Amino acid sequence: MLLSVIIAGLIMGAIYGMVGLGYSIIFRASGIMNLAQGEMITLSAFLGVTFYEVLGLPYPIALALTLIIMFGHGAFIQMGVISQFSKRGVSGVYMILITLGLSRIMNGGCELIWGSSPRGFPSIFSVTTINIFGAFVTPERLMCFFLSAAGMLVIHLFLTRTKTGIGTRASAMDSTAAEACGIDVVKSNAIVWGIACTVAAMSGMMLGPIYSVSLTLGANMSVKGMASSVSGGFGNIYGAMVGGLLLGLVESLVGGYVDATMRDMIAYLMLFLILCVRPAGLFNEQSVRDV
Amino acid sequence: MIQAKNVTVRFGGVTAVNDVSIRVEKGKITGLIGPNGAGKTTLFNTINGVQHTPDGHVFFDGREITNGRGYQLCKMGMSRTYQSINLFLGMSVLDNVLIGQHCRMPYHFLQALLHTPKMKAEERKARDYCVKCLELVGLAGKKDLRAGQLPYGEQRLVEIARAMATQPKVLLLDEPAAGMNATEKVTLNKIICDIVDQGVTVLIIEHDMAVIMEISDYVYVMDDGLLIAEGTPNEVQNNPAVITAYLGGE
Amino acid sequence: MFKKLTTRQRVSYIAVALLLIAALFLPVFTRNSYRMYFFSVVGAYIIAATGLDILLGMSGQISMGHVAYLAVGGYVSVLLSSNLGVPVLASMLIGAFAAAAVGALVAIPCAKLKMQFLVLASIAFSQFIYQLICQLNFLNPYRGLQTKPITIFGFNLNSNYVYTYYFSIFLVVVVLILRSLLTKSKVGRALMAVRDNTRSADGMGINVRAYKIMAFAISAFLCGFAGAYMAHLSGYIVSDGYKQALSFNYLIMVIFGGVNSLLGPVIGATIYQFINELLASAAAWRSVTYGIVVLVIVGFVPGGCVSALRTVGDKLAHMIDGKKGEGGAKP
Numbered sequence: 001m002l003l004s005v006i007i008a009g010l011i012m013g014a015i016y017g018m019v020g021l022g023y024s025i026i027f028r029a030s031g032i033m034n035l036a037q038g039e040m041i042t043l044s045a046f047l048g049v050t051f052y053e054v055l056g057l058p059y060p061i062a063l064a065l066t067l068i069i070m071f072g073h074g075a076f077i078q079m080g081v082i083s084q085f086s087k088r089g090v091s092g093v094y095m096i097l098i099t100l101g102l103s104r105i106m107n108g109g110c111e112l113i114w115g116s117s118p119r120g121f122p123s124i125f126s127v128t129t130i131n132i133f134g135a136f137v138t139p140e141r142l143m144c145f146f147l148s149a150a151g152m153l154v155i156h157l158f159l160t161r162t163k164t165g166i167g168t169r170a171s172a173m174d175s176t177a178a179e180a181c182g183i184d185v186v187k188s189n190a191i192v193w194g195i196a197c198t199v200a201a202m203s204g205m206m207l208g209p210i211y212s213v214s215l216t217l218g219a220n221m222s223v224k225g226m227a228s229s230v231s232g233g234f235g236n237i238y239g240a241m242v243g244g245l246l247l248g249l250v251e252s253l254v255g256g257y258v259d260a261t262m263r264d265m266i267a268y269l270m271l272f273l274i275l276c277v278r279p280a281g282l283f284n285e286q287s288v289r290d291v
Numbered sequence: 292m293i294q295a296k297n298v299t300v301r302f303g304g305v306t307a308v309n310d311v312s313i314r315v316e317k318g319k320i321t322g323l324i325g326p327n328g329a330g331k332t333t334l335f336n337t338i339n340g341v342q343h344t345p346d347g348h349v350f351f352d353g354r355e356i357t358n359g360r361g362y363q364l365c366k367m368g369m370s371r372t373y374q375s376i377n378l379f380l381g382m383s384v385l386d387n388v389l390i391g392q393h394c395r396m397p398y399h400f401l402q403a404l405l406h407t408p409k410m411k412a413e414e415r416k417a418r419d420y421c422v423k424c425l426e427l428v429g430l431a432g433k434k435d436l437r438a439g440q441l442p443y444g445e446q447r448l449v450e451i452a453r454a455m456a457t458q459p460k461v462l463l464l465d466e467p468a469a470g471m472n473a474t475e476k477v478t479l480n481k482i483i484c485d486i487v488d489q490g491v492t493v494l495i496i497e498h499d500m501a502v503i504m505e506i507s508d509y510v511y512v513m514d515d516g517l518l519i520a521e522g523t524p525n526e527v528q529n530n531p532a533v534i535t536a537y538l539g540g541e
Numbered sequence: 542m543f544k545k546l547t548t549r550q551r552v553s554y555i556a557v558a559l560l561l562i563a564a565l566f567l568p569v570f571t572r573n574s575y576r577m578y579f580f581s582v583v584g585a586y587i588i589a590a591t592g593l594d595i596l597l598g599m600s601g602q603i604s605m606g607h608v609a610y611l612a613v614g615g616y617v618s619v620l621l622s623s624n625l626g627v628p629v630l631a632s633m634l635i636g637a638f639a640a641a642a643v644g645a646l647v648a649i650p651c652a653k654l655k656m657q658f659l660v661l662a663s664i665a666f667s668q669f670i671y672q673l674i675c676q677l678n679f680l681n682p683y684r685g686l687q688t689k690p691i692t693i694f695g696f697n698l699n700s701n702y703v704y705t706y707y708f709s710i711f712l713v714v715v716v717l718i719l720r721s722l723l724t725k726s727k728v729g730r731a732l733m734a735v736r737d738n739t740r741s742a743d744g745m746g747i748n749v750r751a752y753k754i755m756a757f758a759i760s761a762f763l764c765g766f767a768g769a770y771m772a773h774l775s776g777y778i779v780s781d782g783y784k785q786a787l788s789f790n791y792l793i794m795v796i797f798g799g800v801n802s803l804l805g806p807v808i809g810a811t812i813y814q815f816i817n818e819l820l821a822s823a824a825a826w827r828s829v830t831y832g833i834v835v836l837v838i839v840g841f842v843p844g845g846c847v848s849a850l851r852t853v854g855d856k857l858a859h860m861i862d863g864k865k866g867e868g869g870a871k872p
Binding site for chain 3: 027033035081084085088090092093094096097098100101102103104105106107108109111112116219223226227230234261262264265268269271272275276277279
């Protein structure tokens with residue numbers, strides 16, 4: 001029983017880590033806490049279900065299309081909204097409010113396009129459960145686990161091995177210096193947001209089959225994502241994954257041994273307590289205090 | 292009045308302040324000079340409670356205040372200005388200076404909420420005192436302007452007025468003349484002398500020789516974290532070590 | 542005293558006085574029960590928005606979780622009045638104090654966090670409270686609990702919403718007066734000093750931590766009171782009204798009205814509720830509208846309605862001065 005609880009927890013944890021990754025990427029790159037990340041997940045899930053169910057496209061194609069569209073969406077938001085406001089001197093609290101405004105617009109937009117009733121995501125595989133060490137896992141969840149791991153690896157390689165990726169990291173650290181070195185800062189910023197949005201898209205496509213697609217999907221998942229990334233150290237890419245796994249485990253253990261209805265509370269409590277006690281998370285240095 | 296003994300501060304591998312001991316005599320103007328990066332502001336910060344010093348001790352008025360809490364020192368009578376402007380830019384000039392009187396107005400929350408007669412009396416007294424502080428620096432006429440609207444030199448003077456409003460025994464001035472032109476520096480010197488005439492002890496960091504040498508009673512010279520000389524302005528000016536260290540001082 | 546004011550200030554005082562008179566005489570023109578109820582509730586929103594503005598505008602701290610305090614105030618008040626027979630007004634006040642205590646407790650660990658992390662902490666706490674409420678069966682979270690009507694010395698205000706309307710006006714005026722008094726005292730100045738420059742404030746002898754916590758407590762008190770008031774006005778209390786996402790609405794009220802201003806929350810809350818009513822049947826359009834409003838305000842009119850009105854007031858004063866033949870000089 002313990003093993004199955006742990007496995008279920010780790011699998012969900014990988015997905016939470018993916019969600020958290022989106023927050024960490026943007027925070028790392030531009031110091032902005034992107035509260036619109038949740039709605040990107042919602043939007044992606046709706047797009048995905050449209051491609052997969054309504055248009056009948058095969059899952060990999062639906063996935064690829066969603067990822068590409070959301071990449072563009074992220075880049076567009078960065079170039080069209082965030083950087084425009086940034087140029088006008090908006091920063092800090094007010095920038096967070098901008099992301100909040102964006103999230104409301106996206107949520108409203110989703111409701112206008114797709115309506116307010118939740119939709120089920122039809123199953124992708126014909127097998128309903130797989131038995132792993134006594135844990136009965138749906139193949140969808142298993143796929144999510146591997147996709148998350150693969151996604152993390154791809155992003156890691158991109159950021160450390162490719163010229164563009166390294167360029168984004170340079171822009172994040174010092175945009176003036178980066179420009180002086182010939183790095184296209186505008187493009188870098190857009191790419192970063194595009195990636196974060198793609199990560200959200202991936203999360204949405206994975207969470208849709210598990211939780212069904214509804215307007216509140218993003219909002220519910222966003223806190224889990226925040227909890228994951230903060231636990232691991234906000235802005236730390238690997239921290240987000242580790243934090244996610246941790247959250248998944250704790251949730252699963254609480255749900256299995258204490259009370260199933262308290263599962264959701266755990267994410268919020270964990271996030272709050274971590275911020276109270278060790279806001280820097282597991283891997284960051286203490287740099288989050290004011291006075 | 293102030294005594295710092297064997298103060299040492301390290302930031303990682305860099306020793307910003309290395310075993311420095313200084314004394315600030317009551318009623319006098321003590322100067323602290325040295326080239327950029329000598330560690331003067333860091334030393335200031337240890338005296339003022341902003342910076343921790345693991346070894347070394349700081350005494351104020353006979354009491355040990357090493358590694359103390361900054362906000363309590365204000366009540367004890369120590370006040371300071373900063374190298375960069377640290378005014379409350381969103382508030383009016385008078386309100387800024389009134390903050391200086393914060394720890395001298397003993398009324399509490401409920402009295403503040405209800406504006407009891409006692410509270411109003413204290414406010415009036417504080418306001419009058421603050422206007423006097425502004426007159427000291429010559430800015431009483433601008434008291435209702437927003438602090439952010441004043442030119443740089445005047446903002447510096449408001450900081451001094453604000454520090455004076457705390458009714459300090461000791462005033463720590465961190466490069467008050469930075470960014471001022473020649474006329475403003477003359478005014479500044481006069482203001483500092485006026486302050487001492489009122490019985491306040493002054494410790495001042497400055498780059499500008501013209502300001503420090505003219506008004507200081509005693510001078511300490513730092514370079515690279517070490518105390519390399521001390522004495523009256525004349526003694527220090529002719530000290531060869533100071534001349535070598537302080538290239539481009541005048 | 543009126544003579545010492547600038548023309549623009551006179552214009553604004555007159556405008557406010559006119560609005561107040563209009564508000565006082567509104568029931569002469571309409572006694573529609575729903576409308577009176579609507580405005581009564583607006584009063585509660587104004588109080589909550591004022592609370593948030595004290596936190597955001599005066600002490601510079603952000604909170605995305607204010608509904609938690611509304612919830613605490615509401616449920617404490619309901620439990621006290623329904624189960625323990627405490628008179629409703631008293632239970633509302635106690636609820637407010639309970640909310641203030643919770644606010645202070647939260648602020649103790651959280652006030653030291655940098656802004657973005659404070660946002661997260663407030664979101665997390667608020668959602669936690671919501672989930673907690675949903676878990677407590679004796680609160681009947683989903684179906685809701687009935688609340689007792691507001692009575693003063695036995696007189697039932699809820700019997701006719703015109704009474705609650707005047708009560709709302711009274712409460713709002715009291716809150717605004719108290720806020721104004723507080724702003725003009727050392728407490729108000731200290732809060733603003735903490736907002737503008739924590740290091741300097743510390744150097745000036747202000748206990749920054751204590752004032753940050755105080756701001757949270759005051760803010761939570763007002764929100765708690767508003768929450769209790771709303772619960773007793775509507776006759777029932779349901780967990781649905783306290784989802785974290787609703788905190789955003791209060792933020793909109795404050796930002797739209799104008800941060801750090803006395804009348805900002807009044808304008809913001811009133812207009813917000815009007816828009817809510819107009820778009821009552823179109824939740825999606827509401828979301829989009831509010832999102833766009835936020836973008837527009839933050840990007841183009843950061844001072845909110847109040848700053849826009851100030852500009853109008855300046856122009857008006859300018860015209861008046863011009864007519865008086867003062868050479869067009871600005872007051």
